[in-house]
Amino acid sequence: MVVRDAHTLWQAVLGELQLSVPKPSYDTWLLGTSGVSFAGGRLVVRAPNAFVSEMLESRMYSVVHRAVEKVAEHGVELRFQAGAEGASLDNGASPAQAPMSQRRNGSVNGRTPPRRAAPVNPKYTFDSFIVGKSNELAHAAAAAVSEWPGARYNPLFIYSGVGLGKTHLIHAIAGSLTAKGADPIYATTEDFTNQYVQSIREGKTETFRERYRSADALLLDDIQFIIGKDQTQEGFFHTFNALHLAGRQMVISSDRPAAALTLLEDRVSSRLAGGLVVDIQLPDYETRLAILRAKTERCKVQFPGDVLEFLAERTRSNIRELEGCLNRLVAYAELADTPISLDMVKSAAADILMPGRPSRVSDTAVLGAVSEYFEIDQEIILGRRRDKQTAKARQVAMYLLREEAGMTVTAIGRFLGGKDHSTVLHACQSIASKMEVDTILRQDVFNIRESLNSP
Ligand code: ADP
Ligand code: MG
Numbered sequence: 001m002v003v004r005d006a007h008t009l010w011q012a013v014l015g016e017l018q019l020s021v022p023k024p025s026y027d028t029w030l031l032g033t034s035g036v037s038f039a040g041g042r043l044v045v046r047a048p049n050a051f052v053s054e055m056l057e058s059r060m061y062s063v064v065h066r067a068v069e070k071v072a073e074h075g076v077e078l079r080f081q082a083g084a085e086g087a088s089l090d091n092g093a094s095p096a097q098a099p100m101s102q103r104r105n106g107s108v109n110g111r112t113p114p115r116r117a118a119p120v121n122p123k124y125t126f127d128s129f130i131v132g133k134s135n136e137l138a139h140a141a142a143a144a145v146s147e148w149p150g151a152r153y154n155p156l157f158i159y160s161g162v163g164l165g166k167t168h169l170i171h172a173i174a175g176s177l178t179a180k181g182a183d184p185i186y187a188t189t190e191d192f193t194n195q196y197v198q199s200i201r202e203g204k205t206e207t208f209r210e211r212y213r214s215a216d217a218l219l220l221d222d223i224q225f226i227i228g229k230d231q232t233q234e235g236f237f238h239t240f241n242a243l244h245l246a247g248r249q250m251v252i253s254s255d256r257p258a259a260a261l262t263l264l265e266d267r268v269s270s271r272l273a274g275g276l277v278v279d280i281q282l283p284d285y286e287t288r289l290a291i292l293r294a295k296t297e298r299c300k301v302q303f304p305g306d307v308l309e310f311l312a313e314r315t316r317s318n319i320r321e322l323e324g325c326l327n328r329l330v331a332y333a334e335l336a337d338t339p340i341s342l343d344m345v346k347s348a349a350a351d352i353l354m355p356g357r358p359s360r361v362s363d364t365a366v367l368g369a370v371s372e373y374f375e376i377d378q379e380i381i382l383g384r385r386r387d388k389q390t391a392k393a394r395q396v397a398m399y400l401l402r403e404e405a406g407m408t409v410t411a412i413g414r415f416l417g418g419k420d421h422s423t424v425l426h427a428c429q430s431i432a433s434k435m436e437v438d439t440i441l442r443q444d445v446f447n448i449r450e451s452l453n454s455p
Contacts, residue, residue, distance in 0.1 A: 010035025121171050124175070192226075369400075373447060
């Protein structure tokens, strides 16, 4: 279908989505949306508020994007925008600028536009990074590396769970090096892989090597996605060696320690472990509060101190969720047209802290839903079978037991037939990070969540 205007394209996409998305979610998330602009291969879609736009971005992106490309019959970059001005916080995580959507830039007219590196988010700077006990070492190392690239800590390897600031720090290094006149390459491992594979296909590996080897520094985000991609590991290994020999700085991030990247070839993981390895832990209360203060400072809406303390107390997970929570609170206050107060936050706490999940679901409901969805008997999920599909179902169950039933990893291990708590923790982290790039997995988890949350 040849469509030129946003309205027609989006109407056709909505028609498509009506067939594939369950009606309650269609009505909640898609009904009030409209196509705003369609130019240069980019479609901008407006949602009625920041809350909806964030949900579309975080929970439904892949389904919607697939429908758009199906209707348009070629690659389209998709962006969501909140309708009400200022409904989202100015913190770099606003849906229109979320790093996730930058990484998912679709190709235009089926051809990937050449680019030197993935775009760096200008809001991810050292200035906007709040330092606390949990991240001070990583911060200090990142600052040192941008001060003396290639000199002291090379490679710098940063690891942490999701949403704790790895990408923020890497972008800050990129920005700081660029400001000094250096020419670093920032790439997600996904970009790196795609470019490498494309260069092989087009017989242009030499150009690929030249491009990477001529960089002043290489900043590679989320190296865990290289696992299982032998060809890319080969490309990475050679690029790494060339840059290392030339004394160029490398910074690499991962959601697990280098030693735990067991599926990497030994020579690759030992290279990674050979430099400075730093981790970022979950932020403590003081850091959470400082981050909340900083994020709300430039916001038009007033946040009383006791509200921030309440939120810092209640949101113990990662910083991305802390931001999501603030965004929802702003949207909520705007919809209800009331100023933000502790009473209001307390009465809306379930919605704000756990969107779309007013009450927790039971452990057996999660197990039942996972078993039904993957068509695998509950006993098998509880057992020890290790084939791919069973392992996936089991990991998804662990993830959802933590997210939806709010269970601790120890309790999950016990419930699932005596699994070790570290196995459960690893499964939860692995599912969370895989969902960022694996659209099928994201859709699976989305569908199971829907079935759990629909009455
Ligand atoms: P990761 O790459 O580890 O998954 P990100 O770097 O994407 O995490 O961080 C998630 C969000 O939290 C980003 O919006 C980032 O700006 C914010 N953030 C993380 N750590 C801090 C911090 N110490 N101070 C301020 N914002 C932070
Ligand atoms: Mg990241």
